[in-house]
Amino acid sequence: MKRQANKFSFDVVIVGSGAGAMTAALRAHDLGLSVVVVEQSGQYGGTSAVSGGGIWIPNNDQIAGLGGSDSPEDALAYLKAATAGEVPEARLRSYIDAAPRMVRYLGEHSRLRYRAIPGYADYYQDLPGAKTGLRSMDPEPFHAGALKDEFYRLREQSPGMLVFGRMTMTTFEAHTLMSRTHGWRKLALRMGMRYWPSTACRPCSSRTRTTRKTSPCTSR
Structure with missing residues (x-):
C-alpha cells in the first residue's frame, strides 16, 4: 500500500462485504496483491450473513462420495433452462467450471468448510438437468x-x-x-x-x- 498526498493506492478495491466480495479479497490477497474492502454500513456480511449461508454448487466434489451424480452437461442444461436465455452461455459455463474450484480453494485456504446437502432439491424439478439433492451446500x-x-x-x-x-x-x-x-x-x-x-x-x-x-x- 502506498500513501501519496493523503491518498491510498491499492491493487484491488472490493466494494461490499458479502461472501463473493470477501472471497475475491481473499484470493487477491493470496496472489500477493494489496486489497481494501469498502463497506458502506457499520456491519460486514451480505446475503450470506442474513441467510443460512447456503450456496448452489453443481458438480461439486462431494456429490459422488454421497451417492449422487452430476456433470457439467447436466448443470448447463439446467441453468440454460432456468435462465431462459437471459444469461450468456459462456457465463454459465464459467460458473459451472469455477464454482467447485472455489469451494475447494476456500477449504484449503480458510477456515470455511462446506458440505453438500442430501435431499435439498434444485428449485425447478421440471427442468432438464435438475437434481434431487447435493448441489446445495451448507457452511459448516x-x-x-x-x-x-x-x-x-x-x-x-x-x-x-x-x-x-x-x-x-x-x-x-x-x-x-x-x-x-x-x-x-x-x-x-x-x-x-x-x-x-x-x-x-x-x-x-x-x-x-x-x-x-x-x-x-x-x-x-
Whole structure:
C-alpha cells in the first residue's frame, strides 16, 4: 500500500462485504496483491450473513462420495433452462467450471468448510438437468470466538433462520425441521443441547438481545 498526498493506492478495491466480495479479497490477497474492502454500513456480511449461508454448487466434489451424480452437461442444461436465455452461455459455463474450484480453494485456504446437502432439491424439478439433492451446500459451523471483537460487527441473521428467535440453524437443519423429515426431533434436541449450556457466557449487548450474535461464546 502506498500513501501519496493523503491518498491510498491499492491493487484491488472490493466494494461490499458479502461472501463473493470477501472471497475475491481473499484470493487477491493470496496472489500477493494489496486489497481494501469498502463497506458502506457499520456491519460486514451480505446475503450470506442474513441467510443460512447456503450456496448452489453443481458438480461439486462431494456429490459422488454421497451417492449422487452430476456433470457439467447436466448443470448447463439446467441453468440454460432456468435462465431462459437471459444469461450468456459462456457465463454459465464459467460458473459451472469455477464454482467447485472455489469451494475447494476456500477449504484449503480458510477456515470455511462446506458440505453438500442430501435431499435439498434444485428449485425447478421440471427442468432438464435438475437434481434431487447435493448441489446445495451448507457452511459448516465454527466457534464464533475465533472472530473475537469482529463478531459484534457481523451482520445479524434473519429471524426466519432462527429457532425461537435465538438458535441459528443451517440450511440443512432448516430443511429437516420445517419438512419434519426423518430424525427432525433428534436434531431439534441436539440443537437445544448445543445452545443452552453456553447461555451463561452470552451477555446481552445493546445491538441485540435475541439472536446468536450476543457473544463469541456461541458455536455458530
